[in-house]
Every structure is written in C-alpha cells, then in structure tokens.
Amino acid sequence: KWGLLKATKYLLTGLFVFILGFIPFTQGNLPQFVLTRLNISAGQYPYTSVNAFNFWGLSGFWKPDNVYFQFSGYIMIIAATIILCIRRAKKKLSPYFLITFVFAASFMFFTRMHERHLLPVFAPLAIAVVDNPIFLLPYIGFSLIYVMNLVYSHFWVSNINTVFNCFGNCPNGLRFLLDLNRQKNIMGKSTFADKEINNKNEEQKKFIRKTTGHKTYEKKI
Numbered sequence: 001k002w003g004l005l006k007a008t009k010y011l012l013t014g015l016f017v018f019i020l021g022f023i024p025f026t027q028g029n030l031p032q033f034v035l036t037r038l039n040i041s042a043g044q045y046p047y048t049s050v051n052a053f054n055f056w057g058l059s060g061f062w063k064p065d066n067v068y069f070q071f072s073g074y075i076m077i078i079a080a081t082i083i084l085c086i087r088r089a090k091k092k093l094s095p096y097f098l099i100t101f102v103f104a105a106s107f108m109f110f111t112r113m114h115e116r117h118l119l120p121v122f123a124p125l126a127i128a129v130v131d132n133p134i135f136l137l138p139y140i141g142f143s144l145i146y147v148m149n150l151v152y153s154h155f156w157v158s159n160i161n162t163v164f165n166c167f168g169n170c171p172n173g174l175r176f177l178l179d180l181n182r183q184k185n186i187m188g189k190s191t192f193a194d195k196e197i198n199n200k201n202e203e204q205k206k207f208i209r210k211t212t213g214h215k216t217y218e219k220k221i
Contacts, residue, residue: 051153052113065111073109080105099124115149
C-alpha cells in the first residue's frame, strides 16, 4: 500500500515530466503556454468519436460533441472504476489489470477519442498477462480491434469506401500494404533507370571509339 507521501512524490514527478516536454517550445511564461496548448488541444476535435471504435462510435463517427455527452462519459468511467476498485479490495485483483481497465474504459466512454488512444492499454495488460495467462484473451481481442481501427482510419483518410473487402476485391483490403510496396517499386525503378542510362552512355562511348579511332575523355570534378 502506498502512503500519502509516496503517492504525492509520484504525482509531482509525473507532473514535472509532463511540463518538461513543453519547455523546448515555449518562449516565456511557461504556465500560460501549457494552459493555452491544453485548451487548444481540448477544443481541436469537438466530436464524440474521431474514427474510434468505442461506445460513441456505435451511433456514428464525427458526431458533434456537447457537455452532456462529456458528463455522461465521466460518470460511466467513474462508476466503472469505483465498482472495480471495490471488487479488487475483495478479490485482490492485479493492479496492472486495474490500470488496464481504466485505460480501456477511458477509450470506450470518453468523447473525442481517436483510434490511437487505445494504445496505452497494451503496456499494463502485457504485464497482467505474465501474472495471469487468462488475460491473453483480452490482449488478443484488443490487438485485433486496434489494428482494425487503424486500418479503418487509414482508408477513411484515403477516401476509400471499401474496407476489409478481401473477399470481393483483395487489393482494396490490402491497400495499406500495397502502398508500401508501391513506394519500394518506385525507388527500384528509379535505380534501374539510372543503370540503364549509364549502360547506354558506355555503349555510345564504345561506338565513338570504334568509328573515330579516338578516345573520349571525361571531365573530372
């Protein structure tokens, strides 16, 4: 069990590290800069779900957010956390499972969530799996949801309507992999073209030597 002094030390250390990340970008008045950036970030996406596969995404993505939805999300997260803490006191659940639950509940019920906000779940959940292998099932489940959510967001940004349509048209379902291969092919074709040009230059030089009987000289830079 943590004492009040130990918990305070950890909270202050975390706050210090958090503020430390703002220092390279501020030009004076650090507290005001931190508050301004947080305020801008909080109001940047006023929608219930920004392509996130969560509770609010069930009714559709990019729906206008409001204080009632936000307050409802807070209530659901607080209530779920309190219930789990009570169960942990009785059954002594793993603290890493508790952290995982808080992160997962935040992703599920907070508004303005992006698909990437599910990522913090995996660090404590991986430790919980070591403690109890049964947690491997939710780890695999969250992994599948996370990958599917990332792929969906990729296709949404790319204005592609067909997602995971591997049965009807596999290239559309694997477009995110094909894009990587296309970039590699472009680089490969560029290198191949350079080699072809060099070969043609060498052939032209040999032809000139044979027809004129003179050597060609290249300028050295």
